[in-house]
Amino acid sequence: xxxxxxxxxxxxxxxxxxxxxxxxxxxxxxxxxxxxxxxxxxxxxxxxxxxxxxxxxxxxxxxxxxxxxxxxxxxxxxxxxxxxxxxxxxxxxxxxxxxxxxxxxxxxxxxxxxxx
Numbered sequence: 001x002x003x004x005x006x007x008x009x010x011x012x013x014x015x016x017x018x019x020x021x022x023x024x025x026x027x028x029x030x031x032x033x034x035x036x037x038x039x040x041x042x043x044x045x046x047x048x049x050x051x052x053x054x055x056x057x058x059x060x061x062x063x064x065x066x067x068x069x070x071x072x073x074x075x076x077x078x079x080x081x082x083x084x085x086x087x088x089x090x091x092x093x094x095x096x097x098x099x100x101x102x103x104x105x106x107x108x109x110x111x112x113x114x115x116x
Contacts, residue, residue, distance in 0.1 A: 016083045021076035025068040032062035058114035067107045
């Protein structure tokens with residue numbers, strides 16, 4: 001998308017959870033700042049390329065979404081993961097933790113948007 005569209009993202013995740021048979025306990029959303037992960041040289045190169053780019057270009061931005069869910073069984077958890085991966089909005093599973101059944105499980109995904 002051309003914007004974060006966080007309300008729509010939350011609604012989509014809620015629908016995926018409901019249709020998969022899991023319950024959302026919590027959702028934490030944070031924008032990922034790639035510049036923190038770059039070395040000084042990489043930052044300088046990025047600044048140079050940014051100044052050379054036209055203002056009409058869009059920048060790819062990342063959002064980290066950390067979910068805490070409960071799933072009655074592993075199959076429901078698996079359906080949830082598969083639905084996230086195959087959703088029309090790109091969501092990359094970064095990590096997940098599956099405890100025992102009927103406990104809290106965590107999933108961290110990264111999704112993307114274009115900033116104009």
